[in-house]
Amino acid sequence: xxxxxxxxxxxxxxxxxxxxxxxxxxxxxxxxxxxxxxxxxxxxxxxxxxxxxxxxxxxxxxxxxxxxxxxxxxxxxxxxxxxxxxxxxxxxxxxxxxxxxxxxxxxxxxxxxxxx
Amino acid sequence: xxxxxxxxxxxxxxxxxxxxxxxxxxxxxxxxxxxxxxxxxxxxxxxxxxxxxxxxxxxxxxxxxxxxxxxxxxxxxxxxxxxxxxxxxxxxxxxxxxxxxxxxxxxx
Numbered sequence: 591x592x593x594x595x596x597x598x599x600x601x602x603x604x605x606x607x608x609x610x611x612x613x614x615x616x617x618x619x620x621x622x623x624x625x626x627x628x629x630x631x632x633x634x635x636x637x638x639x640x641x642x643x644x645x646x647x648x649x650x651x652x653x654x655x656x657x658x659x660x661x662x663x664x665x666x667x668x669x670x671x672x673x674x675x676x677x678x679x680x681x682x683x684x685x686x687x688x689x690x691x692x693x694x695x696x697x698x699x700x701x702x703x704x705x706x
Numbered sequence: 707x708x709x710x711x712x713x714x715x716x717x718x719x720x721x722x723x724x725x726x727x728x729x730x731x732x733x734x735x736x737x738x739x740x741x742x743x744x745x746x747x748x749x750x751x752x753x754x755x756x757x758x759x760x761x762x763x764x765x766x767x768x769x770x771x772x773x774x775x776x777x778x779x780x781x782x783x784x785x786x787x788x789x790x791x792x793x794x795x796x797x798x799x800x801x802x803x804x805x806x807x808x809x810x811x812x813x814x
Contacts, residue, residue: 635801681748695739697741697748699747700749
């Protein structure tokens, strides 16, 4: 039973390019959360998704960032026209039903995005 | 003011010492999570607490709901315990709000 799979582990993009980060939740988990960790800073919530629905995107920057979790396939965090300030580690977590208190969250290993 | 505050920011210990990391949180947080992050690595969930105390191996986590305070203890610390320990509060809607982390270094 594989854990939360994120890919790629490392991603280098030039300014202005698009970055697509993928997250496959644990088997049986239908709730996905994305978090960002800027260099020398703590983790910050970005977005919470269920299959085909965005539940809470209050942590997402208003422009250039979008997220989806389709019926089939992984959740995708998409960053358009990347800038140097987007360089960070992006972590995904999943849970079976959104009730972290009872069932916990499983984190992926993260995607380290570097914008050059 | 951050909803979750932890201390100390940095902690250095000798192998075998008993270690305590503290976390205070604000109103509106329904549960407290303790996470571990190794350099260059991913994040591992250690504990979730909404009351009382939990133990796993040499790790113990406690929470005092009235005082809105939680502690993570490591008994008989070992160099492999060196990592960043993060407390996170869970709010309604299941989102986590994170503390700044405690960098723990255990020297042999």
